Amino acid sequence: xxxxxxxxxxxxxxxxxxxxxxxxxxxxxxxxxxxxxxxxxxxxxxxxxxxxxxxxxxxxxxxxxxxxxxxxxxxxxxxxxxxxxxxxxxxxxxxxxxxxxxxxxxxxxxxxxxxxxxxxxxxxxxxxxxxxxxxxxxxxxxxxxxxxxxxxxxxxxxxxxxxxxxxxxxxxxxxxxxxxxxxxxxxxxxxxxxxxxxxxxxxxxxxxxxxxxxxxxxxxxxxxxxxxxxxxxxxxxxxxxxxxxxxxxxxxxxxxxxxxxxxxxxxxxxxxxxxxxxxxxxxxxxxxxxxxxxxxxxxxxxxxxxxxxxxxxxxxxxxxxxxxxxxxxxxxxxxxxxxxxxxxxxxxxxxxxxxxxxxxxxxxxxxxxxxxxxxxxxxxxxxxxxxxxxxxxxxxxx
Amino acid sequence: xxxxxxxxxxxxxxxxxxxxxxxxxxxxxxxxxxxxxxxxxxxxxxxxxxxxxxxxxxxxxxxxxxxxxxxxxxxxxxxxxxxxxxxxxxxxxxxxxxxxxxxxxxxxxxxxxxxxxxxxxxxxxxxxxxxxxxxxxxxxxxxxxxxxxxxxxxxxxxxxxxxxxxxxxxxxxxxxxxxxxxxxxxxxxxxxxxxxxxxxxxxxxxxxxxxxxxxxxxxxxxxxxxxxxxxxxxxxxxxxxxxxxxxxxxxxxxxxxxxxxxxxxxxxxxxxxxxxxxxxxxxxxxxxxxxxxxxxxxxxxxxxxxxxxxxxxxxxxxxxxxxxxxxxxxxxxxxxxxxxxxxxxxxxxxxxxxxxxxxxxxxxxxxxxxxxxxxxxxxxxxxxxxxxxxxxxxxxxx
Numbered sequence: 001x002x003x004x005x006x007x008x009x010x011x012x013x014x015x016x017x018x019x020x021x022x023x024x025x026x027x028x029x030x031x032x033x034x035x036x037x038x039x040x041x042x043x044x045x046x047x048x049x050x051x052x053x054x055x056x057x058x059x060x061x062x063x064x065x066x067x068x069x070x071x072x073x074x075x076x077x078x079x080x081x082x083x084x085x086x087x088x089x090x091x092x093x094x095x096x097x098x099x100x101x102x103x104x105x106x107x108x109x110x111x112x113x114x115x116x117x118x119x120x121x122x123x124x125x126x127x128x129x130x131x132x133x134x135x136x137x138x139x140x141x142x143x144x145x146x147x148x149x150x151x152x153x154x155x156x157x158x159x160x161x162x163x164x165x166x167x168x169x170x171x172x173x174x175x176x177x178x179x180x181x182x183x184x185x186x187x188x189x190x191x192x193x194x195x196x197x198x199x200x201x202x203x204x205x206x207x208x209x210x211x212x213x214x215x216x217x218x219x220x221x222x223x224x225x226x227x228x229x230x231x232x233x234x235x236x237x238x239x240x241x242x243x244x245x246x247x248x249x250x251x252x253x254x255x256x257x258x259x260x261x262x263x264x265x266x267x268x269x270x271x272x273x274x275x276x277x278x279x280x281x282x283x284x285x286x287x288x289x290x291x292x293x294x295x296x297x298x299x300x301x302x303x304x305x306x307x308x309x310x311x312x313x314x315x316x317x318x319x320x321x322x323x324x325x326x327x328x329x330x331x332x333x334x335x336x337x338x339x340x341x342x343x344x345x346x347x348x349x350x351x352x353x354x355x356x357x358x359x360x361x362x363x364x365x366x367x368x369x370x371x372x373x374x375x376x377x378x379x380x381x382x383x384x385x386x387x388x389x390x391x392x393x394x395x396x397x398x
Numbered sequence: 399x400x401x402x403x404x405x406x407x408x409x410x411x412x413x414x415x416x417x418x419x420x421x422x423x424x425x426x427x428x429x430x431x432x433x434x435x436x437x438x439x440x441x442x443x444x445x446x447x448x449x450x451x452x453x454x455x456x457x458x459x460x461x462x463x464x465x466x467x468x469x470x471x472x473x474x475x476x477x478x479x480x481x482x483x484x485x486x487x488x489x490x491x492x493x494x495x496x497x498x499x500x501x502x503x504x505x506x507x508x509x510x511x512x513x514x515x516x517x518x519x520x521x522x523x524x525x526x527x528x529x530x531x532x533x534x535x536x537x538x539x540x541x542x543x544x545x546x547x548x549x550x551x552x553x554x555x556x557x558x559x560x561x562x563x564x565x566x567x568x569x570x571x572x573x574x575x576x577x578x579x580x581x582x583x584x585x586x587x588x589x590x591x592x593x594x595x596x597x598x599x600x601x602x603x604x605x606x607x608x609x610x611x612x613x614x615x616x617x618x619x620x621x622x623x624x625x626x627x628x629x630x631x632x633x634x635x636x637x638x639x640x641x642x643x644x645x646x647x648x649x650x651x652x653x654x655x656x657x658x659x660x661x662x663x664x665x666x667x668x669x670x671x672x673x674x675x676x677x678x679x680x681x682x683x684x685x686x687x688x689x690x691x692x693x694x695x696x697x698x699x700x701x702x703x704x705x706x707x708x709x710x711x712x713x714x715x716x717x718x719x720x721x722x723x724x725x726x727x728x729x730x731x732x733x734x735x736x737x738x739x740x741x742x743x744x745x746x747x748x749x750x751x752x753x754x755x756x757x758x759x760x761x762x763x764x765x766x767x768x769x770x771x772x773x774x775x776x777x778x779x780x781x782x783x784x785x786x787x788x789x790x791x792x793x794x795x796x
Contacts, residue, residue, distance in 0.1 A: 025458040036462045043458035051453050051681070052446065059627055060423040060441035064434045064760060072628055099676025101650035102500060109540075126662075131651035131676060134664040138647050142507075142540040149662070174660075221677070229457055230470060230680035249536050252499030253529035262572075262765050264524075264547070266532040278497025278529060279619070282628035283449070283682045362462060367660050 004317045004386045011313065011382035017306050023294045024227075024379040032360035033388040038201060038341050038374025039364055041227030041291075050290035054283060075285050076254075077272050082292045083226070083235055086300060087199060087218070088209040093240050095275040096222070096285060100200060100234040101131045102250070103219040104167070106275060107236060108139035109249035111165035111194035111217055114242060119164035119193065120145045125152050129173040132198055136167050142249070152179045159191035166193055170208065171201035171339030174366050176311075176331040178202070178339045182213040189214060200224060204295075205340035205377070206304045210237055217242070225340070225376060228288035236275040243271050252277035294378060306377035307340040310385055314342055314373065317389030326396050330370065344371045352395055361391045402715045402784045409711065409780035415704050421692045422625075422777040430758035431786040436599060436739050436772025437762055439625030439689075448688035452681060473683050474652075475670050480690045481624070481633055484698060485597060485616070486607035491638050493673040494620070494683060498598060498632040499529045500648070501617040502565070504673060505634060506537035507647040509563035509592035509615055512640065517562035517591065518543045523550050527571040530596055534565050540647070550577045557589035564591055568606065569599035569737030572764050574709075574729040576600070576737045580611040587612060598622060602693075603738035603775070604702040608635055615640070623738070623774060626686035634673040641669050650675035692776060704775035705738040711780055712740055712771065715787030724794050728768065742769045750793055759789045 002010075012018060025043040026034065034042060058070040067073045080094030087094075098106075108122065124136040126149035133149065140147040150158045152168055159166070166188045171178050181197060188195040197218040202208055204225025210218055218237040222228035238246050248268070253259050254276035257267045268274050315329060327344040346352055346369060353365040363373040373388070400408075410416060423441040424432065432440060456468040465471045478492030485492075496504075506520065522534040524547035531547065538545035548556045550566055557564070564586045569576050579595060586593040595616040600606055602623025608616055616635040620626035636644050646666070651657050652674035655665040666672050713727060728741040744750055744767060751763040761771040771786070 025454075027459075034461065040457075040462045040465075042461065043453065048450065048453045048458070051449060055441065055446045055449050055627070055685070056423075059438075060446070061425075063432065063440065064438045064762070065755075066628065067438075098496065098500065099650065099679075101652075101676035102496065102648060105648055128662075129651075130654070130660050130662060130664075133662055134649045134651065134654070137664060138649055142647060223677070229453070230464065231677045231683070232681070233679065234676070249540060250500060250503055251532045251536055252497065253527070253532065254499075256528070256532070260765060262528050264526075264528060264531055266528075266535060278499030278632070279621070279629045281497075281631065281679050281682045283630070283685055284679045285629070287453070287681055357463075364462070367658065 004320055008382040008386040011309065015306065015381065016302055017298070017377055018381065020294065020298070020378045021381065026379060027360070029360060031387065033362070033384045035361065035363040035373040035375070035388055037376035037379070038224050040223055040230060041225060041376065042379055044227055044291045044294045046293055047229070047287055047290045051283065051287050054286045072282050075282065075289065076276055076280050079285060079289050079292065080235055080272060082289065086295060087203050087237065088207060089211050089237055093272055094235050094237045095272040096235045096288070097233050097276055097280050100198070100219055100221045101135050103234050103236045104132050104135045104198065105139055106248050106250055107196045107217040107219055108136055108165055108167060109143055110246050111196050112139065112143045112145055113247045114245045115164035115194050119162055121162040122147050122164055123150050123155060123158055123166040124148070125168050126150055127152070127172055127174070128167070128169055129200070132167055132169070152184065155184055156187040159187060159193060161192070163191055163193040165196055167196045167198065169198045169201065173201055174370060174372070175343050176339045176341040178206070178337050181208065181215070185213050185215050201339055201341070205307055207300045215239065222288050226288070227291045227294065229284065229291065232284050232288045233281055238272060238275060243274060246274045248274055250277045254278055254280065298378070303377045307375055308335050308338065310375040310377060310380060310382065311338060311340065311342050313382055314375065314385045314389055317386050318344070318392065321389050321393035322396055327371070341372060341374045345369050346371050355395045356392060359391050359395065361388045402718055406711070406780040406784040409707065413704065413779065414700055415696070415775055416779065418692065418696065418776045419779065424777060425758070427758060429785065429789070431760070431782045433759065433761040433771040433773070433786055435774030435777070436622050438621055438628060439623060439774065440777055442625055442689045442692045444691055445627070445685055445688045449681065449685050452684045470680050473680065473687065474674055474678050477683060477687045477690065478633055478670060480687065484693060485601050485635065486605060487609050487635055488638070490669055492633050492635045493670040494633045494686070495631050495674055495678050498596070498617055498619045499533050501632050501634045502530050502533045502596065503537055504646050504648055505594045505615040505617055506534055506563055506565060507541055508644050509594055510537065510541045510543055511645045512643045513562035513592050517560055519560040520545050520562055521548050521553060521556055521564040522546070523566050524548055525550070525570055525572070526565070526567055527598070530565055530567070550582065553582055554585040557585060557591060559590070561589055561591040563594055565594045565596065567596045567599065571599055572768060573741050574737045574739040576604070576735050579606070579613070583611050583613050599737055599739070603705055605698045613637065620686050625689045625692065627682065627689065630682050630686045631679055636670060636673060641672060644672045646672060648675045652676055652678065696776070701775045705773055706733050706736065708773040708775060708778060708780065708783055709736060709738065709740050712773065712783045712787055715784050716742070716790065719787050719791035720794055725769070739770060739772045743767050744769050753793045753796070754790060757789050757793065759786045
C-alpha cells in the first residue's frame with residue numbers, strides 16, 4: 001500500500017464533490033485544516049453578498065415592505081422546504097426558526113399531548129447533548145410526566161404502555177455514534193409512542209430519511225453541516241399526518257391561522273406553520289437560505305460515501321502516524337454506526353487541542369478527555385485529512 | 399399662529415436630536431415619510447459595515463474561535479447591558495435572545511413559580527397584542543393556572559390573593575395608549591403578585607424606569623424603536639433580587655452554570671444568564687449591537703420630549719388639514735397617557751393606507767379600521783410630520 005500522502009492525492013483526484021470546496025471561504029494557509037465544521041460550518045462564498053443585500057436594500061431601502069416584497073414573511077416555510085430533501089422529507093413539513101432547544105421543547109410537549117391519556121413517561125437518550133436532557137426535564141415537569149434517561153440501544157426494552165414520547169439523537173455529539181433511526185422509530189411507533197429525533201449531528205452529513213422511516217417529529221440546528229452561520233435558526237419537522245394534532249406550547253402570533261387578524265382567540269394555522277412562534281429572525285434566516293444554495297446538485301448519498309471515506313482514511317492515517325496506545329477511538333468502526341466525526345480519547349486532550357489549534361488544525365475538545373474532529377464532505381479533502389493526522393502525531397510526540 | 403410649514407421649520411431648527419437623523423439610512427425622495435418605525439426601525443448607517451465584518455472576518459476567517467475571540471459567547475448579556483439604560487435598568491439584569499413571544503413564556507411561567515402556592519390566576523391585559531395573550535394562555539395551561547383577561551385600568555380591582563402574575567403592555571400596540579407602569583406595578587406588588595411588562599412599544603421612545611418602579615420581569619423586542627433589524631432578538635429583564643428565584647421553563651444549555659461541562663444534571667447559572675436558552679443568534683444579535691450605538695449621548699428624556707412634540711404636532715396638523723369627522727384619534731390627548739404613535743380610526747382604513755404608501759407616506763393598517771403612525775424621535779423631523787399630515791388630507795379628500 002502506498003504512503004498516506006500519495007493515497008490522499010489519489011482520493012482527492014477521484015472525489016466527485018471536490019469542486020464544491022471552491023464554494024466555501026477557507027484558509028489559504030497550506031497547513032490549516034478546519035475540522036470543526038460539525039460545530040460551526042465554514043462560510044459559503046455566496047453568503048456575504050446576500051446578507052449585504054438583505055441589510056442595505058431589503059431592510060435599508062424597502063424597510064417594512066420587505067415583509068411581503070422580499071419574501072420575509074414566508075421565509076420559515078420556504079427555507080424549511082429547502083432543508084427538506086437533505087433530511088428526506090417531502091415539502092410542507094419543516095419550519096425554520098428559534099433555537100434547537102426551543103424546538104425540542106415544542107416537539108416534546110406536543111408529543112406528550114399527542115400520545116394521549118395514560119401515557120406519562122418521556123424516554124430520553126441518556127447520552128444526549130445536555131440541552132436536550134434539560135429541556136426534556138422541563139417538558140416532563142410542565143406536562144406532569146416522568147423523565148427516564150435510557151441508553152439508545154435499551155429504548156426498545158424500556159418502551160411500555162406508559163411511554164408518551166422518546167427523544168433520541170441521530171448521531172451522538174461526543175462519540176460520533178450513529179443510532180439506528182429506522183429500527184428505533186419503528187419500535188417507538190409499535191409501542192404507540194411518539195418519536196422525536198435530534199438531527200443536529202446528522203443532517204447534511206448523511207441520509208436521514210424522515211418520511212421513509214415514519215419519524216413523527218424532528219429538530220435540528222443549521223450551523224453545523226448546513227453552514228448557516230453562528231447561531232443560525234433551527235428547524236422543526238412535523239410529519240404531515242400529525243399536523244392537525246400538533247398542539248404547540250409556544251403558540252405565538254406567527255402560528256395563528258390569521259396572524260394579521262389580531263384576534264384575541266388563538267386558532268392554529270394549517271401545516272408546518274403551526275411550529276412558528278414569534279417574528280422570525282430575518283438576517284440570520286436569509287443568511288441560512290443563501291448558505292443552503294451550496295447543496296444545489298449535491299446527492300446526500302455522495303456526501304455520505306465521502307464522509308465515510310474521510311473518517312476511514314483519518315483513522316487509517318492515525319494508525320499509521322500516531323504511536324499505538326496514545327489515543328483511543330470512541331467512534332464506531334462499523335459504517336452503519338458511524339456519523340461524520342471521529343472522537344479520540346487522549347490524555348491531556350484539552351492541552352493537545354490547544355496545540356493543534358496553534359498549528360492550524362482546528363477541532364474541539366469535549367470534557368474531560370475527548371478530541372473531536374468533524375469531517376465535512378463538501379469542503380474537506382483527503383489531503384486535509386492526511387495533514388491533520390500528521391500534525392496530530394507531531395503534537396502527541398512533541 | 400403661523401402655518402404648519404413654517405412652524406415645522408422652526409421646530410426642526412430647535413431640535414436637539416436633529417443631528418441624529420444623519421445616523422440613519424432614509425429615503426432621499428423629498429415626499430417620503432417613514433412612519434412605521436414602531437413596526438420596523440430604519441437602518442442605522444453603522445450596521446451594514448459591522449454585519450459585513452461579522453460575516454466575512456468573524457465567521458469566515460476566525461470561525462469557531464470567534465465564540466471567544468470576537469465576544470460571541472458573552473453577547474447576550476453585553477448587549478443587554480447596552481439596552482439597560484434605555485429602560486432604566488442597572489447592568490446585569492437584561493439578557494438578549496429569542497423572540498418576544500418566547501420571552502413572554504419564560505417570564506410568565508417563572509412568575510407563576512415565584513408567586514408560590516395558592517396563587518393560581520394570571521391576569522393579562524385584555525387589549526394586548528395577541529401573541530402575549532396566546533402565550534399567557536399556554537403558560538396558564540402548563541402551570542395549572544387560570545387566565546383572566548382584564549383591561550389594564552381594572553387590574554387593581556381584579557387583584558386578589560389568588561393572583562400569581564400580571565402581564566401588561568406599557569404602550570398599547572393599537573391605540574398608542576401609555577399605561578401607568580408605576581401605579582400598576584405598585585398595585586401588583588402590594589397584592590403579592592409578580593409583574594411582567596411588555597415594553598415592545600415603549601422602549602426607545604420614552605422613559606421606562608424598570609428599577610425605579612420595582613418592576614419584577616419585563617420583555618421587549620428590539621426591531622421597533624431600537625432599530626435592531628427585522629426579527630432581531632428580543633430581551634428579558636429579571637430584577638436582580640429575583641434572579642435566584644427565576645426558574646425558567648426553557649433551561650437550555652446556555653443558561654447552565656457550567657455550559658461546557660456538558661453535565662447531565664441541570665444547574666442554573668447566576669444572574670441574567672438564567673434567561674438564556676440555546677445558542678444565540680449571532681448575526682442578528684451583533685447587527686443589533688451596532689444599531690444600539692446610535693443611542694450614544696442620547697438622553698431618553700430628550701427622546702420623550704420630542705416624541706410628545708411630534709405627536710402633538712401631527713394631531714395639530716391633522717386638525718388643520720383633514721376635514722372634521724373624517725378621522726377620529728384613538729390616541730389619548732393627555733401626555734401621560736400617550737406613547738409614541740398616533741392611531742386614527744377611519745373608514746376604508748386599509749385602502750387609505752395603501753394610497754398613503756403609494757405616495758411614500760408609510761404607516762400601517764391595523765384591522766379593522768385603524769391607521770397607525772409611529773413617531774421615531776431619532777430620525778423624524780417636524781417637516782416630515784407636516785408633510786405626512788398634508789398627504790393624508792389629500793388622500794382622504796381624493
